[in-house]
Amino acid sequence: MQKAVVIVPTYNERENIQKLIPLLLEVFKKVKNWDMSILVVDDTSPDKTYEVVKKITKENKKVKLLLNAKKEGLGGAYLKGMDYAFGEQGAEVVLQFDADLSHDHRKIPQFMKEIDGGEDLVLGSRYVKGGGIPANWGLYRKFLSVVGNITIATVLTNFSIRDWTTGFRAVRRKVFEKVRPFVSDARFMGYTYQIGFLNSALRQGFKVKEVPFIFVDRTIGKSKLGAEYMKNTLLYIFKLRLDDLFKNRIFKFAFVGGIGTLVQLMSLTIIRLLIPDFQFLVFTSFLVATLMSIELAIISNFVLNNLWTFADRKLMTSQIPGKFIQFNLASMGSILIQLIINSSGENFIGLKDLFVLPIINFNVDTGLIFAISGILIGLFWNFFAYNKYIWKKK
Ligand SMILES: Nc1nc2c(ncn2[C@@H]2O[C@H](COP(=O)(O)OP(=O)(O)O)[C@@H](O)[C@H]2O)c(=O)[nH]1
Ligand SMILES: [Mg+2]
Known part of the structure; x- marks a missing residue:
C-alpha cells in the first residue's frame, strides 16, 4: 500500500495536538487504500508541545515527531517535514494540516479520492461553493483574507484558484520534487511558502483541485500569522511579475x-x-x-x-x-x-x-x-x- 503522511506543524499547540491526533487516527480508518500516518513537526515549542507528542509516539506507531532545534517559520517546518516524509518515510502523498483544529479532518478521505482520481495537488478551499470562513471573524480579518486572495489572483493573473493562502492541502511526491527548488530560499520560510508553492505548481502545469471546507476558528492558543506574511507576500508576487516582464x-x-x-x-x-x-x-x-x-x-x-x-x-x-x-x-x-x-x-x-x-x-x-x-x-x-x-x- 502506498503511504500518505499528514504533516502537522506545531508551535505552542500543546492542548490542540492532543485533541487532533485521535481525530486524525479515527478518520484514517475510512481511507482503505492508503497507509496513513502523522508527522508532527515541532520547533521546540516553549510550551513543550513536543513532550506531549513524544508520549503519543510511544503508544502509537502511526505517529512520528520531527523536532527542530529552533523556530524557523511555517515554510521551514513544511520543507523539513516534506523532505523527511517523502524521503525517509517513502510517502507518495503528503497532507498539510494545522494543529489548531481549524481544518476539517473529515475531508481527508475526499482529498485522497481526488488524488486517486488523478489530481496532483488538492486544496481545502474556503472560497469555493460549500466552503467558508468563520462568521465571527471581525470585519478586518475577513477583509484581509478575501482582499488578500483577490489581490494575489489579480497580480498573478490566475483566477482559476479561489483560495491561494489555504494551509490545508494534499501534495503528490512529483509536485514536491519539481516545486522544492523554487521555494527553498529565505523568502519562503514563513507563510509565503503556501503561495509560492501553489504558484510554482500551477506554472509547472500540475493538476490542482479545490475541495470546499469550512474553516473553524481556533479556540485554544494564538495564531502565529504576523505582519511578516503580508509584506513578504506582496514582495513575492510583485517581484515575480516584474521578473516575468523582464523575461x-x-x-x-x-x-x-x-x-x-x-x-x-x-x-x-x-x-x-x-x-x-x-x-x-x-x-x-x-x-x-x-x-x-x-x-x-x-x-x-x-x-x-x-x-x-x-x-x-x-x-x-x-x-x-x-x-x-x-x-x-x-x-x-x-x-x-x-x-x-x-x-x-x-x-x-x-x-x-x-x-x-x-x-x-x-x-x-x-x-x-x-x-x-x-x-x-x-x-x-x-x-x-x-x-x-x-x-x-x-
Ligand atoms: N513548526 C512550526 N509550526 C508553526 C510555525 N508557525 C505556525 N505554525 C503552525 O502552523 C499552523 C498554522 O498556524 P496558525 O498560527 O494557526 O496560523 P493561522 O491559522 O493562519 O492563523 C499551526 O499548527 C501552528 O502551530 C512555525 O514557525 N513552526
Ligand atoms: Mg490557525
Whole structure:
C-alpha cells in the first residue's frame, strides 16, 4: 500500500495536538487504500508541545515527531517535514494540516479520492461553493483574507484558484520534487511558502483541485500569522511579475528601443554643441549631427538587443559585421515606413501640422494618429525583421 503522511506543524499547540491526533487516527480508518500516518513537526515549542507528542509516539506507531532545534517559520517546518516524509518515510502523498483544529479532518478521505482520481495537488478551499470562513471573524480579518486572495489572483493573473493562502492541502511526491527548488530560499520560510508553492505548481502545469471546507476558528492558543506574511507576500508576487516582464522579449525590445531614443536625443544635443554651426553650413551640420545620432542609437540598439533581448540567439563574432549591415537596413526600413505613413497622411488627407496640440483643441488631430501609427508599424516591422532575419531562431 502506498503511504500518505499528514504533516502537522506545531508551535505552542500543546492542548490542540492532543485533541487532533485521535481525530486524525479515527478518520484514517475510512481511507482503505492508503497507509496513513502523522508527522508532527515541532520547533521546540516553549510550551513543550513536543513532550506531549513524544508520549503519543510511544503508544502509537502511526505517529512520528520531527523536532527542530529552533523556530524557523511555517515554510521551514513544511520543507523539513516534506523532505523527511517523502524521503525517509517513502510517502507518495503528503497532507498539510494545522494543529489548531481549524481544518476539517473529515475531508481527508475526499482529498485522497481526488488524488486517486488523478489530481496532483488538492486544496481545502474556503472560497469555493460549500466552503467558508468563520462568521465571527471581525470585519478586518475577513477583509484581509478575501482582499488578500483577490489581490494575489489579480497580480498573478490566475483566477482559476479561489483560495491561494489555504494551509490545508494534499501534495503528490512529483509536485514536491519539481516545486522544492523554487521555494527553498529565505523568502519562503514563513507563510509565503503556501503561495509560492501553489504558484510554482500551477506554472509547472500540475493538476490542482479545490475541495470546499469550512474553516473553524481556533479556540485554544494564538495564531502565529504576523505582519511578516503580508509584506513578504506582496514582495513575492510583485517581484515575480516584474521578473516575468523582464523575461518577456517584447518588453526587452521596447525597453532597448527606449534607451535607443535617449541615446539619439542626448547624442544629438552633444554633437550639436561640438560641431560649430557655420552660417552657410547650418543645414549640413544639422544633417550630419542627426545622422550621427541616429547611427549611435542604431549601434546601441544592436548591441543591447544582441546581449539581452536576443541573448538566447546571440550572434557569433564572425556574423556581427554582416548582421550589423542588415540591422541598419532594417532600421532604415522602419524610418521609411514612418515617412511614408506620415506624408501620405499629409498628402492624401490634407493635413499640415502633424503635432498640432490635440489636447488644447480637444479633438484628436488625425496627423497625430498617423504619426503614432507610423511609429507603431515601424516598431512592428523592426521586431519582425529582428526575429525573422537578424536573430533567426536556431
Ligand atoms: N513548526 C512550526 N509550526 C508553526 C510555525 N508557525 C505556525 N505554525 C503552525 O502552523 C499552523 C498554522 O498556524 P496558525 O498560527 O494557526 O496560523 P493561522 O491559522 O493562519 O492563523 C499551526 O499548527 C501552528 O502551530 C512555525 O514557525 N513552526
Ligand atoms: Mg490557525
